[in-house]
Amino acid sequence: MTLLAPPLLSPLRIGKRMSSCISLATAFNEIRSPSTRKLVRVPPPAAAADCLYAIESAGKAFTSWSSTTPSFKADIFRKAADVLGSPEFSKQNVRGEGDEAGMAGYWASLVDVKATKELLVQSATLPYEVAGDVLPSDMGSDAFAYKRPMGVILFIIPWNAPLGILMSSVVPALAAGNAVVLCTSEQSPACQQLAGDIFKEASRQHFAGLPDGVLNTVHVSKEDATARVSEMIAHPAVRKIAFVGSDLVGKIVAAEAAKHLKPCALELGGKAPAVILDDANVEAAARAVVSGAMISNGQSCLCTKRAIVQRGIANEFIRRVKAIALRLKVGGGCKMSCSSSEAAAENIVSMVNDAVNGGACLLAGDMKHDGPWVQPHVVLGAKPGDRLWDRESFGPVLAFAVVDTVEDAITMANATSYSSNASIWTEDVGAALQLSRRITSCRVWVNPSTLGADNGGSPSAFGGSSGYGSFDIDTFLDSQLVCLSPSGQERRFFLFDD
Structure with missing residues (x-):
């Protein structure tokens, strides 16, 4: 024809x-x-x-x-x-x-x-x-x-x-x-x-x-x-x-x-984890994790969606993440945008509500939406089986898990069906290289955000x-x-x- x-x-x-x-x-x-x-x-x-x-x-x-x-x-x-x-x-x-x-x-x-x-x-x-x-x-x-x-x-x-x-x-x-x-x-x-x-x-x-x-x-x-x-x-x-x-x-x-x-x-999609070990630079990691979770209102498959932190620095790290997240604002003229639709915002809030009703603790956010606008949310205690842990929220939400050992961190990082990006925060380069080989993500960044410092030439299978x-x-x-x-x-x- x-x-x-x-x-x-x-x-x-x-x-x-x-x-x-x-x-x-x-x-x-x-x-x-x-x-x-x-x-x-x-x-x-x-x-x-x-x-x-x-x-x-x-x-x-x-x-x-x-x-x-x-x-x-x-x-x-x-x-x-x-x-x-x-x-x-x-x-x-x-x-x-x-x-x-x-x-x-x-x-x-x-x-x-x-x-x-x-x-x-x-x-x-x-x-x-x-x-x-x-x-x-x-x-x-x-x-x-x-x-x-x-x-x-x-x-x-x-x-x-x-x-x-x-x-x-x-x-x-x-x-x-x-x-x-x-x-x-x-x-x-x-x-x-x-x-x-x-x-x-x-x-x-x-x-x-x-x-x-x-x-x-x-x-x-x-x-x-x-x-x-x-x-x-x-x-x-x-x-x-x-x-x-x-x-x-x-x-x-x-x-x-x-x-x-x-x-x-x-x-x-992605459900990128950030693994923060006991020897990590807490301030640098906290800023990068929040930025990686909230940039573009969390509407990227590479955004940090799960933070898995060792217990030795958990209290300090969570305190810094909460403080940074509470300073972020959404609205016209801000660096954070709205969700793609009101329906998307409703789904984000619903996932947070389900996690909190299942025993998780809300550290930041109000579990509400104003049309397509959703405030940044930080949730402690989300776990595999929760929609917030298992499914892509495509919103400004960070789910926290606290673990005792590196083995526990690997298990939690891999407790997902997704395999896009991950990040590891540690001062021990050798440990980071060994740990990265055991994480199922196709790209692992050591000490930057899960969005990476430079994607040029990186594998994407x-x-x-x-x-x-x-x-x-x-x-x-x-x-x-x-x-x-x-x-x-x-x-x-x-x-x-x-």
């Missing part, structure tokens, strides 16, 4: 060009700020024909993009970094995240502008990492292992760091030579469409932008998301699905992909409820073996005697 570019209405992003929804009868979405309830965007959701149009555009663009030189790709990423760092785009992103997702300006500036700009600069080296190998073989032939791009990759990206998560996920696939169809979150479509705007502006200013069809953006409504995503996964041109979000939705995406024998990369696969360049490449025998070289064919 060949689809013509539709007339301009309200935009989808097809490569560098803006196009509209093909189905003009499609209802408009109402996207309101969770903090102000102000109507901020009304893009129409994509119909089935729109998604097909995006996938076909990606498939056509892949042919030429897959053979693009590494130097050209590197130049695109460097120029895109310059554009993102410009006052116009950085302010537009910060304002948009506040409007659409209720993000605090501090978080949007730190993660989705500063860190994402650095990511794009560093990504200029990625196209040069696509390398094959020469393998040993018998009878004088040569064997070559090539790495090559897969084709069209479908990305489904969340709202909680709209541009940062998008770029860190999509750029390795682009660097590998794949074409991308991006399904935005219904809570942040305009912020995530900014990625296409950045590459378009890079082309306008520097003649180094993505060709049409390489990066395609479709918006879907919450009501139609299941149908649209299922249709896109089933499309023969889509070779792989990359999903970032909750483990509940991740299971649905994985099951749908399995119907068509398509691989997935899933980065899902998760497990359990945190997903599976990785989001580095290798995960978006196929391998091909080519065996070469010299022409005329004598071979023995077992079907023949001569």
Whole structure:
């Protein structure tokens, strides 16, 4: 089926060009700020024909993009970094995240502008990492292992760091030579469409932008998301699905992909523990743990959600954590933002209530919410089996457990189905290295927050409820073996005697 570019209405992003929804009868979405309830965007959701149009555009663009030189790709990423760092785009992103997702300006500036700009600069080296190998073989032939791009990759990206998560996920696939169809979150479509705007502006200013069809953006409504995503996964041109979000939705995406024998990369939830040993720097650990738990209102899978402290310093450490947490404020102009919705705030408070009713002690917080606003909460005595311990709260809540021994700390740290990040606080480097090997988290930080000091180059192959696969360049490449025998070289064919 060949689809013509539709007339301009309200935009989808097809490569560098803006196009509209093909189905003009499609209802408009109402996207309101969770903090102000102000109507901020009304893009129409994509119909089935729109998604097909995006996938076909990606498939056509892949042919030429897959053979693009590494130097050209590197130049695109460097120029895109310059554009993102410009006052116009950085302010537009910060304002948009506040409007659409209720993000605090501090978080949007730190993660989705500063860190994402650095990511794009560093990504200029990625196209040069696509390398094959020469393998040993018998009878004088040569064997070559090539790495090559897969084709069209479908990305489904969340709202909680709209541009940062998008770029860190999509750029390795682009660097590998794949074409991308991006399904935005219904809570942040305009912020995530900014990625296409950045590459378009890079082309306008520097003649180094993505060709049409390489990066395609479709918006879907919450009501139609299941149908649209299922249709896109089933499309023969889509070779792989990359999903970032909750483990509940991740299971649905994985099951749908399995119907068509398509691989997935899933980065899902987290319940990151911070293990604080008796010899830890109490002040530094307390500040980092609170910051790791409460930043962006706790709405990151890498946020510190469980603090496991040895009894020798427990009283002092808990006192400092409580004092720091009580100083934090939420509201307009503060560094802490609101929750994504009032329903999310209700769930956070419900989890705290359940833990307290089960015997835990509330050290900070009021077990209430004002619309989407939730004050920081610190809970002592939460345990495995409590929802607050077992499930991702995605809110400003820190659960405490006090243990006697290092063995107890390891047991408690691993008492979860998640395996994203962890941190260890100790002055004994040798002990930290031994302990880190026994914690099931895929990334362990010694003495910074669970959000880490620098994620660059770190492994990201998760497990359990945190997903599976990785989001580095290798995960978006196929391998091909080519065996070469010299022409005329004598071979023995077992079907023949001569």
